[in-house]
Amino acid sequence: MITQTLRVYLLKRLSKYIKKLNIKKKTTIKDIANVLNISPAAVSKALHNDPRISEKTKKAVKQVAKNLNYQPNHLASALRKGKSHLVGVIVPRTNSNFFSSVIQNIEEVLNKEGYNIIITQSNESYQKECNNIDTLLFTQVDGIIASMANETIDLSYYEKIKSKGIPLILFDRGENDLNVDYIGIDDYKSSHVIVEHLVNQGCKRIAHIGGYRHTRIFNNRIKGYIDALKKHDLPLDSELLIECSLTTDDGRDKMLQLLRLKNKPDAVYVASDYAALGALQVLKENNIRVPQDIALVGFGNEPFTAMLSPSITSINQHSTEIGKQAAKTFLNYTKKKTVKQALNKIILDAELIVRESSTSKEQ
Amino acid sequence: MITQTLRVYLLKRLSKYIKKLNIKKKTTIKDIANVLNISPAAVSKALHNDPRISEKTKKAVKQVAKNLNYQPNHLASALRKGKSHLVGVIVPRTNSNFFSSVIQNIEEVLNKEGYNIIITQSNESYQKECNNIDTLLFTQVDGIIASMANETIDLSYYEKIKSKGIPLILFDRGENDLNVDYIGIDDYKSSHVIVEHLVNQGCKRIAHIGGYRHTRIFNNRIKGYIDALKKHDLPLDSELLIECSLTTDDGRDKMLQLLRLKNKPDAVYVASDYAALGALQVLKENNIRVPQDIALVGFGNEPFTAMLSPSITSINQHSTEIGKQAAKTFLNYTKKKTVKQALNKIILDAELIVRESSTSKEQ
């Protein structure tokens, strides 16, 4: 009679035998070493152009590697070197032209240096953003490039990244209090450019549908708006300054709110193209002529601003440059091994793209 | 006198000493084992709820892990297990609502099962797509979910994935010849739905600005268009069937081409919302009333179709469902260990979203 112990034992021997049969293994550095009768270490060095390996050996190794269709095991080298060559990217969402363009440029720069990126979306949710950070840390990324969700106020999670010694670079939506690298446009100045443009078009009562002040960029846009009004001797009317989440629906709501005023504005500067879209819909529904009755300016230069009629004047945020600079800032960390690094705050000048919604009020 | 050899030797000893000084190491499974005076193996098993570890030990291990702020090293486990728990996603671009929504849903489903995704964009370029596949394979992804670039005709690169035994799931843009899982909508039927709708609105001369036939989905849309015309006893006029890349500029060009015809169409079915946008711009520039003079239907239900005036009728592609199904199809591979797996071809019914550009021709 076969006992339980014996049965288990036989089963194990069998499975071991079967395993030896299907030798579908991928080629490793060891295989190459065997073919050439050298050590695996020599192969590794040859593949990395180590000066202590002769040209002859290098050529041979590379040839055999090609023949055996060798693909280096990234996991093994990452484990050994303590570097994953992966960079995490966190954005509120990818389906905005700005973010997807930034991502594309980050990818372009980093790929050239042998880095890959992992993109995650927070959907503007603080919870999701924390999860994203966790999964990125779990995946052992070498760095994180992020733009914060609108909701995010508590920064302890970002501190977590810093405390692990992983480079963190923020762009567009970045909190200044976190002492960290940052790339973005000059929001304060952008507001000045917009107000100045509207004043030149003859506007005298300019409203601002902005984001919440706790987000630095929106705060800066608000401050710029206020200072620019002062500069042009326009009165600051608290009725005309509204904070919200800047969704399309918010744009609709807040525009309606402005239309209900006794003393209506003759121009509205909206801090996001999506909210500007909502505002435009409301204006059209109420048969208010844009720009003749009320001029409109958005922010972000999303492609759809050019598709609408009237097309919407907006601010171009230089996504290309922001993406490239963010990637380069990260690469600086990997190259210089200095522990303490000077912080990079790169502020780009934004550009006003003038379209129908704010031109030639007189005509 | 200190010789070169001696100098090098001393330097090495020094660096070794320094290394021992800054012990900023992350906590590993070994540290936990040391604290509890058990073996690292026991810790690993405890963390994975192995039945051979007592509840008491498990609790202790988890407590210590939390205290020491233990983060498992994903690279090490991936190397050991031969699984990276990373899934590669390739899309033509992320800044389309369809793709970003698909991605979001893939991510949602996979994250729950402990998988992360790496998103790459091909920008509709075959070259870039090949590079993406290479980097994904290099990163040792456990599977690839892809939608092919318009340019892609040569499928040898995709064969490369299959030959490595890595699950490949295609969605939306997927070639049937590659014997591989696929999730998409019923393009053939969608064309029928569109043509039927236009006929119901009183259209009698329906043009189609489509994609190139070598992409399966565009071929199916063309076939559906042709068969639907036959079904409704409408003549098929080769002048009215145009193939192109379906960019916004293409939409403009091809619409102009249609307007130059002696016998103009009274409806245009465009196989992409972006091209439909170009077509609409041209129609408006030429003071052609939409839908009264020419009705217009797009494809993809991009958000901007609802923003324009007139808003564009379009086909909703069920991005949510496609993303979820794609992720689930991949997960099936990881769960069942059967070598040969039945191929999944999931074809979803598409939904026509009727808007201003094609309604009430009579009014």
Place this chain on the structure above:
DNA sequence: AAACTTTGGTTAAACGTTTAACCATTCTAC
């Protein structure tokens, strides 16, 4: 009480690569 099972672990090897340390030759210079 002999024969086996169960419980709760331990040991050691393995994943594929990198790298510090070592070594045998050959070359160079005084």
Place this chain on the structure above:
DNA sequence: GTAGAATGGTTAAACGTTTAACCAAAGTTT
């Protein structure tokens, strides 16, 4: 002709985790 350097490698350990194989002690059958 011998101290030292240069050349072209080799050896072995390490990265952190998982897992097959083993084992001691306590419990259960017959």
